[in-house]
Amino acid sequence: MLNLDFPEHRTSRILITGSNGFVGCALAKRLFALGFENLFLTSSSSSKLDFGSFFQIDFSDTSALVAILSEVKPECIINTAAISSIEGAFFQPEKALEVNAFAPELLARYCAIHRVKLVHFSTDFVFDGTHTAMTENHKENPISSYGSSKWLGDKFIEHCCNNHVIIRPIMVFGEKEEWQRHNFYTWLVQALQKNDSVNITADQWRQPTYISDLVEAVLQLTFSNATGLHHIAGADYLNVMDFARKIALSFNEPEDKLNAMDTHVLGTPEPRPLASGFDLSKVQKAIYYHPKSIDKAILHIKNGR
Numbered sequence: 001m002l003n004l005d006f007p008e009h010r011t012s013r014i015l016i017t018g019s020n021g022f023v024g025c026a027l028a029k030r031l032f033a034l035g036f037e038n039l040f041l042t043s044s045s046s047s048k049l050d051f052g053s054f055f056q057i058d059f060s061d062t063s064a065l066v067a068i069l070s071e072v073k074p075e076c077i078i079n080t081a082a083i084s085s086i087e088g089a090f091f092q093p094e095k096a097l098e099v100n101a102f103a104p105e106l107l108a109r110y111c112a113i114h115r116v117k118l119v120h121f122s123t124d125f126v127f128d129g130t131h132t133a134m135t136e137n138h139k140e141n142p143i144s145s146y147g148s149s150k151w152l153g154d155k156f157i158e159h160c161c162n163n164h165v166i167i168r169p170i171m172v173f174g175e176k177e178e179w180q181r182h183n184f185y186t187w188l189v190q191a192l193q194k195n196d197s198v199n200i201t202a203d204q205w206r207q208p209t210y211i212s213d214l215v216e217a218v219l220q221l222t223f224s225n226a227t228g229l230h231h232i233a234g235a236d237y238l239n240v241m242d243f244a245r246k247i248a249l250s251f252n253e254p255e256d257k258l259n260a261m262d263t264h265v266l267g268t269p270e271p272r273p274l275a276s277g278f279d280l281s282k283v284q285k286a287i288y289y290h291p292k293s294i295d296k297a298i299l300h301i302k303n304g305r
C-alpha cells in the first residue's frame, strides 16, 4: 500500500457522516491523527468524539441535511452513515430507504453541482450469497431490505455524480470504541472472556475486512484520482466458524465453547448471504492494497496496533 500522509489535503474541508459508527469513527480518528484541520462530523446521536465540528442529524430530515451542506461547504464527503443492519432495515424499511438511498442521492447531487468527491460505503449484502471471488462487475441481487436499500443508494450515486468512490467491504472487524455496537471479533472475545459458550454460523463464508486495513485503503482512494466501485475485503476467505476458531485460539480459549449452527437455526428476520468473497484485483491495482491475513490482523489488534 502507498504510504502517504496526504499533506496537500490536510486543510481540506472534509465531512465524515456516521462519525459515531465503527467505520466513520475510525476514519475520523485517523484523519485527526494525520493532522487534518477541518473535519466536520455527523451522527444521529450526540458526538462521542472530542474533535471536529459536529452536527447531530437524522438523515431522514432532508432540509437539515441541505442546511449542513450549505454551512460546511465540504470539499470532500465520506458517507458512512447508514441503517447498517439487516434487523434495522427490516423493522424500519422506509427509514432504511431514506438513510441508505435518498440521503446518499442528495449528497451525490451536492457533490456533482459543487465538483466535490463523494466517498460512499455500500455493502457486500447487495449480493445474494451464492458466489465468491466477485468482481465489481458481478450482478447485484439483494435478498434483504438492508441490501436493497443500499443498492438503491449505489445506483443513485452512480447516476448523479461522476466523481464518486463506492466502497463495498465485507464483515468489518477490529477493536471498537466502548459506545459502539459489537462486531464479530469484539462480541466473540467478550463472550469467551465471560466464559460463555456461543453459537456460530457454520454455513456462512466470509472474507472479513480488518478495520485498520479498510481505513488506510479508504484514505488512499479518497485522496487519489480513483473513482467508481471498489470491492475491499481481507486476505482470507473462510468459514465463519474457522474465523471464530482463530480468534478463540489467539486467546487460548477452548474450541468447545463454539457451537456450530446453521444460519436458519439462529433466526434473523430476513436471510443473510451465505457466501461472500471478493476478487480484489481492482483495488490492488488502484492503491497497491495488500490486507493483512486474519492471523496477522488479530496479532495487530492484540498488540494495540
Ligand SMILES: NC(=O)c1ccc[n+]([C@@H]2O[C@H](COP(=O)([O-])OP(=O)(O)OC[C@H]3O[C@@H](n4cnc5c(N)ncnc54)[C@H](OP(=O)(O)O)[C@@H]3O)[C@@H](O)[C@H]2O)c1
Pocket: 017, 018, 019, 020, 021, 022, 023, 024, 042, 043, 044, 045, 046, 057, 058, 059, 060, 079, 080, 081, 082, 083, 084, 099, 121, 122, 123, 124, 150, 168, 169, 170, 171, 172, 173, 180, 181
Ligand atoms: N461494519 C460492517 O461490517 C460493514 C460491512 C459492509 C458494509 N458496511 C457499511 O459501512 C458503513 C459504515 O458501517 P458501520 O459498521 O460503521 O455502521 P454503524 O457502526 O452502525 O454506524 C452507522 C452510523 O450512521 C449513523 N446513523 C444511523 N442512522 C442514522 C440516521 N437516521 N441519520 C443519520 N445518521 C445515522 C449512526 O449514528 P449514531 O451512532 O449516532 O446513531 C452511526 O454514526 C455503512 O454504510 C454500512 O452499510 C459495514
